[in-house]
Amino acid sequence: MRVGANLIAGIGLSVFFLALAGVSLVWTPYDVTLLVVGDRLQPPSQAHWLGTDHFGRDILSMIMVGARTSIAVALIAVGVGVIFGVPLGLFAAAMRGSLADEIVMRGNDLVFAFPALVIAILITAIFGPGAVNAIIAIGIFNIPVFARVARGAALSVWTREFIMAARLSGKGSAHISFEHILPNIANTLIVQATIQFSLGILAEAGLAYVGLGAQPPQPSWGRMLAEAQTMIALAPHVAIIPGLTIVLMVLGLNLFGDGLRDYLDPRLRERRP
Amino acid sequence: MAVFVLKRLASLLASLLFASLAIFLVLEVLPGDPAAFMLGLNAAPDTVAALREQLGLTAPLPQRYFGWLAGMTVGDFGISYTYRVPVSDLIGARVQVSVPLAAYALTLSTLIAIPVGAIAASARNTPLDAGIMGMTQLGVALPNFWFAMLLVLVFSVGLRWFSAGGFPGWDDPFAAMRALTLPAVALALPQAAILARVMRSSLLDTLDQEYMRTARAKGLSQGQALRRHALRNALIPVLTIMGLQFSFLLAGAIIIENVFFLPGLGRLVFQAISARDLVVVRSVVMLLVFAVVTVNFLVDFTYALVDPRLRRPVS
Amino acid sequence: MSTLRVQDLSLSIRAVQILENVSFEVGPGEILGIVGESGSGKSMTALSILNLLPRHSQLSGSVTLGGLELSGLSDRAMNAVRGDDIGMIFQEPMTALNPLKTIGSQVAETAWVHGHAGGREASRIAREALDRVGLEAEEFPLIRYPHELSGGQRQRVGIAMAIALRPRLLIADEPTTALDVTNQAQVLGILKRLVREDGMGLILITHDLAVIAEMADRVAVMQSGRVVESGPVREVFRQMRHPYTRKLFSTSAHVPQRTPRAFERTLLDVQRLERRYAIPKRLPWEPQRYKLALDGVSLNIAKGESVGLVGESGSGKSTLARTVLGLETAQGGAVHLEGLPIRGPHGTAFGTRRETQMVFQDPYGSFNPRHPVGRLVAEPLHLLRNGAPKGADRKALVSLALERVGLAATDADRFIHEFSGGQRQRIAIARALIVEPTLIVLDEAVSALDVSIRAQVLDLLAALSERLGVSYLFISHDLHVVRAVTDRVYVLRQGKIVESGPTAKVFTHPEHDYTRTLIAAAPRLDAALKSRFGDA
Secondary structure, eight states, rough: OOOHHHHHHHHHHHHHHHHHHHHHHOOOSSSSOOOOOOGGOOOOOOHHHHTEEEEOHHHHHHHHHHHHHHHHHHHHHHHHHHHHHHHHHHHHHHTTHHHHHHHHHHHHHHHHTTOEEEEEEEEHHHHHHHHHHHHHHHHHHHHHHHHHHHHHHHHHHHHHHHHHHHHHHOOOHHHHHIIIIIHHHHHHHHHHHHHHHHHHHHHHHHHHTTTOOOTTTTTTHHHHHHGGEEETOOOOHHEEEEEHHHHHHHHHHHHHHHHHHHHHHHGGGTOOO | OOHHHHHHHHHHHHHHHHHHHHHIIIIITSSSSSHHHOOOOOHHHHHHHHHHHTTTTTHHHHHHHHHHHHHHHOOOOOTTTTTTTHHHHHHHHHHHHHHHHHHHHHHHHHHHHHHHHHHHHHHHTTTTHHHHHHHHHHHOOOOHHHHHHHIIIIIIIOOOOOOOOOOOOOTTTHHHHHHHHHHHHHHHHHHHHHHHHHHHHHHHHHHTTTHHHHHHHOOOHHHHHHIIIHHHHHHHHHHHHHHHHHHHHHHHHHHHHHHHHHHHHHHHHHHHHHHOOHHHHHHHHHHHHHHHHHHHHHHHHHHHHHHHHHHHHHO | OOOOEEEEEEEEEEEEEEEEEEEEEETTTTTTEEEOOTTHHHHHHHHHHHHHOOEEEEEEEEEEETTEEEEEEEHHHHHBTTTTTEEEEEEEEEEESTTTTOOHHHHHHHHHHTSSHHHHHHHHHHHHHHHHTTTOTTTTTTTGGGGOHHHHHHHHHHHHHHHOOOOOOEEEEEEESSSHHHHHHHHHHHHHHHHHHHHHHEEESOHHHHHHHHHOEEEEEEEEEEEEEEEEEHHHHHOSSEEEEEEEHHHTTOOOOOOOOOSEEEEEEEEEEEEEEEEESSSTSSSSSSEEEEEEEEEEETTEEEEEEEEESSSSSSHHHHHHTTTOOOEEEEEETTTESSETTTEEOHHHHHHHEEOOTTTTSOOOTTBBHHHHGGGGGGGGGSOOOHHHHHHHHHHHHHHHHOOOGGGGSBBBGOOOOHHHHHHHHHHHHHTOOSSEEESSSTTTTOOHHHHHHHHHHHHHHHHHHOOOEEEOOHHHHHHHOSSSSEEETTTTTEEEEEHHHHHSSSSSSSHHHHHHHHSHHHHHHHHSSOOO
């Protein structure tokens, strides 16, 4: 197995942003709650590497703290999807063709009819906006994704003859699902997790942008863009920098996912979408 | 074929029924008393009672749910509590912006993605393929609303080819399409990047199928075999993704309205959320779910048109 | 003048030598058989003639078709040759046709693409070609889709596409390997007739010497990319100058050494077993219909006995195996093992489960690739629950099982991908043996193996049966194998046993029509040579 350029670039970018988020816990160049009206809309300079926004806040510091929000929301949402979706998918595959399988799959379709944005609208309408809403909305959307992927991959493993051998050894469906099925679909699930992670970053930014995600004063990339929108002609860097940050983070995760897939299954190297 | 359509139609109706039940439970049951919720903490008890009466909240839950369903089937979505007009009027005007925008974007994305994906697949492992794949990798990572801001910066602020926002209405279709063009491009390109990658990988899969070798053995050239045998087979997975994309595009359309100050469903629903106008919220949400479910039904229907194994199953 | 002349054909793909100086000729109306085991390069030879090779292929040598030199032709010029002058048929009828197009349009395409005909005329040619392969207009109109046809019918559509323009040469690459014996006989008959009618040359590629003996005029034996021996069938098969030809012959007719024994005690007793599947309803209010997969099957096996079960695909062979082993639930009838019912109140009784094990067909799919061989072989010990040996005892059992099948104890630490197909089947047998069962079900267990490997595995099975007294239920579509290794045989057709009895008797004096058809359809090396060339 060869570690590809994609994987290296992907790991590099992902680790960079994780580190940025980590460092922000103990240190940022400036306090992100510090409003210095005299320094507003400064272009990048020695003092402010990425400039300042319309309240005079240091953009680099806000990006660092915003990384924390984005990564936390997307990561927890992936966790929600995996924890609920994978067992559901394994269960449906083990019960393939039965009424239980049908119910799980129809339930999946039903949740699929609610895009994350719609779930966020519903939650926000009742409980008010916040980063937790974003986690729940994206997390709920992730559940059928993982259930479907897990079921599909598990179904193809269930047809293999070694599963029959395991049944002849007296092992039940649950035992087989965890001993034989799960390890054989783990690669697929890991790759799907990186995809959902990157989609989660994009979705979180979108929700924050329309005000359904993280609320002030908690910095977030999506809200930085919402606030920069009216200033775009005046100081383009305020809008361009957070957007580029999102692109780089998502690009990094996608490259990581692709590279990982190639590494785990080299036969598919040129096949992946 | 008729049986297939009937079955899908039944499952479409079931999905809508369950979805409406979920929406009803979240918006009408979860808050306890919707009237008190909408008026806030400081409302006087008799105002709350009046609103409860006006919204018909005094009736038992099942009656309220079925009343809501029955109303919707004849286009009656109730009266908005903040605007004091029928919700159907509010939605009617805004649907004319959001749905055409999503459809416009889906059309653009398909028109771009399918040829680009096909070119990349037929040029596999060449610099052209690598270039296209690199571009799509970047496209997939673009947040559409940020891309929209960049488009405004370049084409409206800089080049002044398009106005920066607003919508003139459909009286002048040309002006309306023009106003929707930048938003549609912003929505379409990131989705086109995804779709092109799916198209490429799907086509590569079909190129390796044995019927392609059969076609070559009959004397078809590589290009003829690709056009006559591979393309249609490759479109099946692409259709699936297109169905999923419509829901992304609809959500994207609602978000991107903000960038272009378009009077669509997005602005309506966000204002309704801050005004706690649950009647508007539930109607818009139901409408969005209806659109997504219907498009998925159409996708299933298209499958059957493309694939005879679904149209004429052998028992 | 010969139709096709191949001279010094060499092929390498990414610097790996695939073919080396392959030469042969095919005359008009002549059938050339190319025979060899997997990896011998026979399919690549066919693809080289049509120049339909994978990327990074390096081809040298000369291919001439009726005087026209094909090597060095541009892809465009080759397009004109493919399908018009040379037709080709592939092995897998299920995947060789485009599922989205009608059979009519796929056959007509051959005529259309060569500019011989368009529209109505192309349809007429398609109709004629389909008629010639026995797919009559009444039952098989042009608007049929591939999924509405059986495997044998699809293979005939494949032939119709290849011969629609009456090419001078037809190449058939294992055209009957995926088919049942009766379909195989039909397809071979069609090919023979077409060769005679059109006077075309046919290259018939197969791994089956009996097919060659029945069909071919001349034969080329291939081994690792080289033609080791070639000539008229009779000469080659009589003289067998090359040691590899001799080995192919001896292994494909191989009968393991078995001492005849008398069997008394009944081990497995199956009474009127019934298994039905619900057919999915098209509409919810339709009455439920069922497909009877096993229709009152009764069968018994004595201790130490080898019993064969033959039948074509869809006859219910595998369903019977799975139901007997308790992997599927029967709707009627009873299965007793040593007098005890195999199903207790809570599914299959544990006590009876350890008495039965199975060996599967696919040497690649029957092992979890993520576990070392030791763990794979030890898996059935799960049946012993708390009584299962642990630590050193367990290791000793695994070593013993591996050594019994001719592998080394140290193989326990290796992974399955490090073993060849034949070795994997040995590991599968070791896995079945570890709980010391009294009955092993072998479901097409040697069907995927090359003849020389197959002979070794059959020898191993025979030796184990004698040494350990284990009984076999030997399920196969391959009549020769069943004849070579079983004491008694059952013939299954559409879920019913149509005939049973001592193997020798059933094969020499079949009573049921279906058994007779099956036996007559299966090509036999000695019988074919005898009937064609008169001497044995």
